[in-house]
Amino acid sequence: MVLFLLGLLAGVAAAMLLRIGYGRQASSRPGAPVPVPAAADPLEDALPPHLAVETRSPFFSLSEGAFFRTLEQALPPGYRAFPNVRLYDLFVIVAALPPQQAALASLRDEHIDFLIVVLDGHRPVAAIELGGRNANHTEQHRRDEAKNLAFRSAGLLLLRLRAEEDHTQASLEALLWQHLRPAEREWADPSIG
Numbered sequence: 001m002v003l004f005l006l007g008l009l010a011g012v013a014a015a016m017l018l019r020i021g022y023g024r025q026a027s028s029r030p031g032a033p034v035p036v037p038a039a040a041d042p043l044e045d046a047l048p049p050h051l052a053v054e055t056r057s058p059f060f061s062l063s064e065g066a067f068f069r070t071l072e073q074a075l076p077p078g079y080r081a082f083p084n085v086r087l088y089d090l091f092v093i094v095a096a097l098p099p100q101q102a103a104l105a106s107l108r109d110e111h112i113d114f115l116i117v118v119l120d121g122h123r124p125v126a127a128i129e130l131g132g133r134n135a136n137h138t139e140q141h142r143r144d145e146a147k148n149l150a151f152r153s154a155g156l157l158l159l160r161l162r163a164e165e166d167h168t169q170a171s172l173e174a175l176l177w178q179h180l181r182p183a184e185r186e187w188a189d190p191s192i193g
């Protein structure tokens with residue numbers, strides 16, 4: 001992030017120096033017409049010609065990648081999982097009263113590890129968060145509580161699983177069957193309900 005900002009500032013400074021130098025050359029020649037610059041595009045003027053960025057590789061940690069492959073196999077037909085979904089892309093703020101604004105601001109850059117949607121309408125039905133060894137850290141605990149509050153407030157299921165555990169296709173199918181399709185589960189086993 002720091003490199004990105006430094007690159008952006010360097011590009012803006014270079015553009016300004018070129019403009020200053022261009023104006024001095026034109027005005028230093030007596031009698032030479034002063035060129036009128038074309039209408040500038042503020043976005044083009046602010047962007048440098050190159051950004052110091054590269055693709056994050058790998059996109060997942062090894063445990064996240066393995067979990068995602070297993071999750072995709074375990075999902076019932078008609079469901080899809082999306083990884084690394086920002087909470088601001090998932091939730092719509094319908095009212096922001098002053099006491100809520102700080103909690104909402106803390107969620108701005110947070111994401112959920114996996115969002116599960118039903119394909120019929122792409123409606124979110126559940127999310128999965130993988131907790132690691134740092135799950136007991138104070139700051140992580142605060143962020144987890146803010147996520148729990150957002151999901152609870154929206155009425156959306158948030159499942160928290162430990163990343164260190166061995167999640168098999170069968171164990172995830174059992175968990176997902178329990179939460180995603182209770183009506184089908186009751187239909188398959190009439191003794192339930």
